[in-house]
């Protein structure tokens with residue numbers, strides 16, 4: 001039995017318990033209470049640090065385990081070998097679960113579950129489904145090597161045009177173990193398209209993907225940067241809208257009506273924006289337009305109380321909490337940011353056994369030094385994450 005003491009932020013959005021404790025037995029949370037109400041059995045191991053905060057393990061809803069850019073076209077074997085140390089880093093930085101919006105995760109998920117390597121829990125779309133010439137078509141990638149035959153087995157995506165092909169590729173990727181379907185309803189920053197304002201796929205194609213996903217008991221996630229692409233996704237039943245860059249009031253209303261989630265992924269955009277002068281000139285130009293618009297329009301989302309999740313669009317690594325710091329910096333309430341990275345993350349994953357510190361849930365818990373409600377940026381330094389517990393097992397203890 002473990003007793004983790006500190007300021008308890010349970011992920012449900014209420015005020016923290018300033019002097020609290022979380023009791024863990026086996027793989028589950030047994031109790032969350034005030035420290036003074038606690039009766040500690042003599043054999044319990046106490047975990048405590050100065051000015052410590054106990055929180056649910058963090059959830060990054062938008063990663064690419066197979067890497068970014070050219071890495072998308074390497075073999076799944078090489079991508080896996082490169083990913084393993086990164087998965088350990090992100091786990092040690094406090095992320096106990098990640099969702100992968102396209103990539104190799106479906107193939108290595110079971111090894112994570114068996115404890116073959118140290119990693120967050122993995123939820124993965126496998127290969128995404130994209131239109132020919134669209135954002136995920138390897139032939140269209142600004143940063144991909146050219147000359148790759150259509151539908152070559154990359155770690156990244158499949159092409160489909162028309163309702164029938166969309167259904168076929170969705171069925172294929174789901175049969176390969178995808179936890180959900182990833183599509184793109186707009187162009188993006190890192191593909192060859194000259195604009196970030198293009199719409200991709202049609203209403204009937206998106207509807208077909210949503211129907212196929214629902215038949216498998218799951219949902220569709222769409223890369224949607226352009227305003228038209230966001231609206232296309234929202235009006236056709238897409239459940240998670242990735243990036244949601246060019247928002248306006250009409251788009252916010254549609255998303256709200258659909259009950260969809262947005263995953264803004266500022267982290268990668270910020271990194272690319274800061275190095276825009278060193279990027280391919282077209283990518284640099286597009287990132288400037290997209291990033292500046294996104295920072296301007298995001299307020300519409302949190303003021304309307306849209307359901308917002310935390311996702312970085314990063315390869316997993318030690319700095320994925322950058323997204324949380326960034327959201328707080330844009331004016332989102334710090335407690336809402338923590339909820340986005342915990343409870344909302346679990347909701348998106350359709351898991352009710354993780355995401356909050358409540359009796360009976362799986363013990364995915366972190367103990368950090370300092371108070372993230374006052375300084376979200378402290379989560380970006382892995383040395384501040386003193387304990388990481390995953391399913392009741394301590395995987396990191398400083």
Ligand SMILES: [Zn+2]
Pocket residue numbers: 062063064101313
């Ligand atoms: Zn992505």
